[in-house]
Amino acid sequence: MNISLCTLFEKNYHYGVAALTNSLIAAGYRGDLWVGYRGELPAWITGAPSFDAGSGRFEVAPGLALRMMFLDTPVHFTYYKPTFIRDLLEKHAPEAAVMAYIDPDIVVKCDWPSFCGWFTDDGISLIEDVNWCFPARHPKRLQWNRFFEPHGIVPKRALERYYNAGFIAVPRAHMDFLDLWRHLCDLVLAHNAGAEKLKIGGGADLFHSTDQDALNFALTVYDAPLNTAGPEAMDFAPGGYYLSHAIGSVKPWHGKHIRQALRGQPPRLAAKAYYQFANAPIKVWDEGDLARRRLELKIAAAIGRVYRSA
Structure with a gap:
């Protein structure tokens, strides 16, 4: 199966892109890492002999290339994920059976054979969030149902978990899921008067984690198989060996x-x-x-x- 990876960054998050890339090299990944960015590229990319400014291709290791893509969009990157993944599958990586998005504040800890076993051509791959327990009839879910119902969007299944939007792998067969996620992000933005922030208000607000809330409601509406792991898979709990996710506003760099x-x-x-x-x-x-x-x-x-x- 052809698996391709992608991420998004701006400003000093390029330090995270470098660490993510280094971790993929150590894992043994071979393929493309599509990197959408805004602003100026850092010197470690533009000054590298193997960086082709014309194509944006930067071979960082034998068989592993960064594919730099300047994005001229005013949309906050946290809301741009479904659009970016869809564009890559549709226009830039037609050979990819699965496109996996990984936030630039994540590193891969395991070897690639262990990691790629996660991906299938029929399921969406996800990891539970730090606050993973989210019962099917949680008060917030009931509020979401009432909010989205007038828009003709209703759940088709009950879920008991809440998933982190820092990692998601979508197979080509379920590209329509990305349209749904993007549409829900637009509705959440409109509800929040266009406030494009990662967190809005407090935990009691209807949409606090914004794009992540939209993702989790979309998963109840779109009935695709889910390939999931617990919060330990992002080091939110002990015992993980897949990824490590540096959540919070203060990053390691x-x-x-x-x-x-x-x-x-x-x-x-x-x-x-x-x-x-x-x-x-x-x-x-x-x-x-x-x-x-x-x-x-x-x-x-x-x-x-x-x-x-x-």
């Missing part, structure tokens, strides 16, 4: 590890996983700076062993 630890927020597993893949074989950090950051991470971890916020 932002540093501030000691400051965060002194506030009672020690480094998560994802920060440690990021530094494992941060600088090899693609180098984006000065070695001295990277050594200092890794030392700060160790000190922050030590602080976290004796001090945590409630």
Whole structure:
């Protein structure tokens, strides 16, 4: 089965793209990583001898190429995922049977043969979120039903889990799911008066996690098989070995590890996983700076062993 991967980034999230790519190289992935971006490309891409500015192709390892795609869209990237995945399947990667989106604050921890077993040509692949338990008749689900029903959108099945939008793999056979997800994102945006943010209001708001809420409602409407793993698959719980997802507004490449630890927020597993893949074989950090950051991470971890916020 031909599997292709994609991600989206802007601003300093290119540090995450480098680590994600390094982790894919270590895993043994061979193929394309389609990278949609806004703004300027970093020097580690534009200055690389193998980067072709005309085509946007950058071969980073034998058989693995970044395919850089400038995106001229005002849409917040968190809402642009279904459009991007659909465009890739339809226009740019016609040979791909499955397109998997991975956020740029994620790294792959397992080998590629273990990971690619997740993908099928008949199912949508997903991972449960950090707050994964979401019963079929949860009050929020009932509110969603009432919101979407006047738009002619009603659930066809009950689900008991809530899935993270940082990773999703969609087979070509279910491209229509991406249209539904995009449509629901538009309705959520309209409800929130066009406020394009990752989080809106508080947990009691109708749509708090915006595109992720839209994704989870879409999964109840579109009746495709789901290939799923628990929250440990993103290091949201112990025992995972697939991915590590650095959720939250402060990313590992932002540093501030000691400051965060002194506030009672020690480094998560994802920060440690990021530094494992941060600088090899693609180098984006000065070695001295990277050594200092890794030392700060160790000190922050030590602080976290004796001090945590409630």
